[in-house]
Amino acid sequence: MKINIEQALGKNVKVTDKKLVTVIRTNKVNFYYTRDKKTLDNINITISEKKVTAFIGPSGCGKSTLLRCFNRMNDLIPGIKMTGKIEIEGNDIYSPDVKLEDLRKKIGMVFQKSNPFPMTIWENVAFGPKVNGITSKSDLDEIVEFSLTQGDLWKEVKDRLNSSAMDLSGGQQQRLCIARALANKPDIILMDEPASSLDPISTNKIEETISELKNNYTIVIVTHNMQQAARVSEYTAFMMTGNIIEFNETSALFTNPKEKLTEDYITGRFG
Amino acid sequence: MNRIKTFWKKGDPYILFTGAGLIFSLGMVLLMLGIIIFNGMDAFWPKNISEYQLKDGSKFLGEIWDTKKDYLLKPDSTYGVVEEVKVKTGNRDIYGSDFKWLYHKDIKTSNEPQEAVCFERWEYGNFYGFINAVSIFDKRYTFQNKDLIEKANEALAKTLDNRNKEENIEKKLNDLMRPLSEVQRELSLIDINENVNKIKVEKLNKKAEELQNKIEKAYTKLSNDLTKLKEEDSQIIVSVTIADGTNIDVPMSKVLRLYQPNKMSTISKSFFYVKKVWEFLIADPRESNTEGGVFPAIFGTVIMVLLMSIVVVPFGVAAAIYLNEYAKQGFLIRMIRLSVVNLAGVPSIVFGIFGLGFFIYIIGGTIDQLFFTSELPSPTFGTGGILWASLTLALLTLPVVVVATEEGLLAVPKENKQGALALGATKWQMIRKVVLPSIMPGILTGMILAISRGAGEVAPLMITGVVKLAPALPFDLSFPFLHLDRKFMHLGFHIYDVGFQSPNVEAALPMVYTTAFLLVLIVVTLNLVAIYFRNNLRNKYKSSTF
Ligand SMILES: Nc1ncnc2c1ncn2[C@@H]1O[C@H](COP(=O)(O)OP(=O)(O)O)[C@@H](O)[C@H]1O
Numbered sequence: 001m002k003i004n005i006e007q008a009l010g011k012n013v014k015v016t017d018k019k020l021v022t023v024i025r026t027n028k029v030n031f032y033y034t035r036d037k038k039t040l041d042n043i044n045i046t047i048s049e050k051k052v053t054a055f056i057g058p059s060g061c062g063k064s065t066l067l068r069c070f071n072r073m074n075d076l077i078p079g080i081k082m083t084g085k086i087e088i089e090g091n092d093i094y095s096p097d098v099k100l101e102d103l104r105k106k107i108g109m110v111f112q113k114s115n116p117f118p119m120t121i122w123e124n125v126a127f128g129p130k131v132n133g134i135t136s137k138s139d140l141d142e143i144v145e146f147s148l149t150q151g152d153l154w155k156e157v158k159d160r161l162n163s164s165a166m167d168l169s170g171g172q173q174q175r176l177c178i179a180r181a182l183a184n185k186p187d188i189i190l191m192d193e194p195a196s197s198l199d200p201i202s203t204n205k206i207e208e209t210i211s212e213l214k215n216n217y218t219i220v221i222v223t224h225n226m227q228q229a230a231r232v233s234e235y236t237a238f239m240m241t242g243n244i245i246e247f248n249e250t251s252a253l254f255t256n257p258k259e260k261l262t263e264d265y266i267t268g269r270f271g
Numbered sequence: 272m273n274r275i276k277t278f279w280k281k282g283d284p285y286i287l288f289t290g291a292g293l294i295f296s297l298g299m300v301l302l303m304l305g306i307i308i309f310n311g312m313d314a315f316w317p318k319n320i321s322e323y324q325l326k327d328g329s330k331f332l333g334e335i336w337d338t339k340k341d342y343l344l345k346p347d348s349t350y351g352v353v354e355e356v357k358v359k360t361g362n363r364d365i366y367g368s369d370f371k372w373l374y375h376k377d378i379k380t381s382n383e384p385q386e387a388v389c390f391e392r393w394e395y396g397n398f399y400g401f402i403n404a405v406s407i408f409d410k411r412y413t414f415q416n417k418d419l420i421e422k423a424n425e426a427l428a429k430t431l432d433n434r435n436k437e438e439n440i441e442k443k444l445n446d447l448m449r450p451l452s453e454v455q456r457e458l459s460l461i462d463i464n465e466n467v468n469k470i471k472v473e474k475l476n477k478k479a480e481e482l483q484n485k486i487e488k489a490y491t492k493l494s495n496d497l498t499k500l501k502e503e504d505s506q507i508i509v510s511v512t513i514a515d516g517t518n519i520d521v522p523m524s525k526v527l528r529l530y531q532p533n534k535m536s537t538i539s540k541s542f543f544y545v546k547k548v549w550e551f552l553i554a555d556p557r558e559s560n561t562e563g564g565v566f567p568a569i570f571g572t573v574i575m576v577l578l579m580s581i582v583v584v585p586f587g588v589a590a591a592i593y594l595n596e597y598a599k600q601g602f603l604i605r606m607i608r609l610s611v612v613n614l615a616g617v618p619s620i621v622f623g624i625f626g627l628g629f630f631i632y633i634i635g636g637t638i639d640q641l642f643f644t645s646e647l648p649s650p651t652f653g654t655g656g657i658l659w660a661s662l663t664l665a666l667l668t669l670p671v672v673v674v675a676t677e678e679g680l681l682a683v684p685k686e687n688k689q690g691a692l693a694l695g696a697t698k699w700q701m702i703r704k705v706v707l708p709s710i711m712p713g714i715l716t717g718m719i720l721a722i723s724r725g726a727g728e729v730a731p732l733m734i735t736g737v738v739k740l741a742p743a744l745p746f747d748l749s750f751p752f753l754h755l756d757r758k759f760m761h762l763g764f765h766i767y768d769v770g771f772q773s774p775n776v777e778a779a780l781p782m783v784y785t786t787a788f789l790l791v792l793i794v795v796t797l798n799l800v801a802i803y804f805r806n807n808l809r810n811k812y813k814s815s816t817f
């Protein structure tokens with residue numbers, strides 16, 4: 001296990017000494033789905049611009065919940081409660097004058113289960129820009145091409161933009177979802193186990209896409225696959241039962257964990 | 272013992288039982304359809320005319336409609352079985368009824384005479400006999416003319432042509448008189464005690480006089496033409512020898528069609544059949560609906576179903592979307608959902624009564640008070656009409672649409688909804704762009720069910736606007752084209768009326784089957800159209816799970 005991770009890290013780009021800019025900062029975040037069950041416990045984390053940050057940890061530890069706090073997708077669930085503060089680019093996203101639609105436009109999200117809409121490929125990618133007010137066909141065409149190129153899908157679909165997105169393979173669908181998120185020109189992309197339901201080749205392709213994207217976007221990725229975290233991310237947070245146990249540069253966290261729990265987890269002793 | 276146990280456990284008897292259930296249900300449906308189709312299709316086939324001579328010397332001429340065995344009380348107080356044949360002898364105005372039961376044992380001879388003619392008449396049903404002579408104006412052709420039947424057809428063509436002309440003239444007369452009769456109607460409604468009205472009365476009187484003068488010349492000319500045509504008609508006569516040998520003079524203008532079935536080949540019978548089916552589909556009914564066509568009923572049914580769909584689908588879909596997407600789920604919403612579903616179980620006549628009380632009396636009455644005061648006291652919307660009938664049926668089919676749409680909504684993956692929201696869509700944008708397209712098949716399923724239910728309902732329609740015979744179609748070329756206030760005809764009611772309310776139910780029986788067949792066909796067609804659209808949508812949005 002350890003060896004695998006080191007191999008994966010070998011591919012990793014070492015964090016350069018460039019000055020880091022904080023994009024997301026959480027302050028004492030607690031989260032409850034029901035009143036008596038704390039799902040996130042005192043989360044304090046800073047996520048840097050144009051880096052890939054991975055959340056790892058055993059299933060049910062709250063990775064997705066934390067991720068969904070960043071674009072307020074949890075707001076949809078009735079009965080939730082959150083305390084603490086989350087700032088994105090310096091603004092408190094839970095303050096009452098934040099417009100949810102604007103926030104979500106700025107923060108793209110890719111889900112665990114690929115969710116292309118039952119429309120054509122073109123319509124899927126143009127969906128975000130359209131609901132955000134872009135109407136000109138040529139502008140949309142341009143955005144669609146740009147986003148699909150960035151999502152590494154343009155070559156495969158450029159001749160069938162008007163066929164149904166449901167006809168694509170699983171991996172292509174997931175890359176379409178990435179492209180669809182990119183079409184809004186977001187600053188941040190949240191990915192919740194984007195490759196967990198894909199075959200190894202498609203997974204590989206998604207990881208390549210992520211590596212290309214990190215030059216332009218801040219990416220937060222949830223994964224339960226440690227090799228994946230090692231391969232794609234620069235920073236990794238290890239979570240357990242609602243707490244962040246350890247947060248560090250990926251190479252440091254995997255080669256030299258400071259916490260016993262982290263070491264146990266990455267050496268496969270539990271989880 | 273053990274083997275019996277495993278036999279029951281394995282469930283073979285249950286497979287048999289469920290299979291039998293399926294076969295029984297399918298069998299009953301097929302049997303019903305079979306009977307309707309067989310009887311319905313058979314109705315227009317020209318039947319041969321048989322001539323019977325009975326032992327007592329009496330003679331009958333007509334079509335065989337039925338044979339049966341009957342029990343007859345013999346003089347020694349025992350019962351004997353006799354065979355009977357039911358003959359449609361027609362000539363109702365002479366014999367008093369259309370049918371005659373003949374005992375087999377009484378029949379001396381029977382044959383199918385080549386020359387026997389069946390006259391379809393505009394009134395009093397068919398007339399059977401042999402052509403003896405034809406008079407056209409002052410010319411008279413008798414059996415010495417070999418082409419007597421051609422002469423008869425010539426005479427018929429002439430009277431049919433006259434009939435067309437007469438109808439045209441009558442229509443023109445009506446149009447001509449309309450302004451005048453409107454003025455007269457206004458006059459009759461005015462209460463002349465009041466001073467103000469006296470001036471108005473004078474004005475109206477003057478207007479009436481002017482109108483009268485204006486149309487007089489045209490009126491005289493038209494009525495002269497009409498009299499001339501009627502005069503012509505009275506000189507075209509066919510003399511028919513009926514079964515017992517007497518000669519009857521039948522004015523040809525009373526005849527609609529004549530043919531000699533015993534002489535016709537299968538091919539010409541087929542042509543005849545097609546022509547009759549066509550007439551059935553496009554003609555107006557005759558003889559209190561027992562003859563002629565059902566076009567107004569087809570038209571009324573289709574328009575009503577369309578109006579109903581136009582109303583029920585948007586409302587049903589909106590209600591379902593609110594219930595599922597916006598409302599806070601809880602006890603109240605559960606109760607509402609339960610009530611909506613249970614609405615489907617309310618007897619349809621209850622909906623009819625509600626339609627009468629609420630739509631017609633309250634809403635229709637108010638509309639009349641506000642917008643049609645000049646027509647009062649005769650109601651415009653305050654009486655049954657196609658709008659109110661459609662609305663009543665819309666209400667009746669609402670639960671079906673709501674339930675089908677809700678099922679569709681539940682099948683939309685929540686990932687898709689969240690995906691849309693995560694892209695910055697508002698809830699409404701998400702519903703309109705992601706949810707609505709994917710539930711279209713479900714909505715159409717609801718519509719299909721609503722159509723099936725709505726097209727077959729009769730009870731609520733009877734008190735909200737269906738009539739036995741509507742004077743005009745609800746849609747025509749006069750402004751505003753769609754006349755929502757008009758009464759209309761409906762195939763379902765037509766079946767009830769012709770089959771059970773008409774004075775001559777026996778003769779109308781084929782009509783009942785044909786109309787039933789047609790109603791089934793229309794419902795199936797409307798459904799097929801909706802299914803076609805649904806399949807198209809399904810192909811477009813492959814993810815949906817219907
Ligand atoms: N919608 C929800 N309602 C209630 N509890 C939830 C909901 N979603 C997740 N949870 C619970 O919150 C905990 C954290 O879930 P999650 O963030 O999805 O974990 P992870 O993504 O790390 O596997 C789990 O115990 C899970 O059962």
Ligand SMILES: [Mg+2]
Nearest residue numbers: 063064065192
């Ligand atoms: Mg998760």
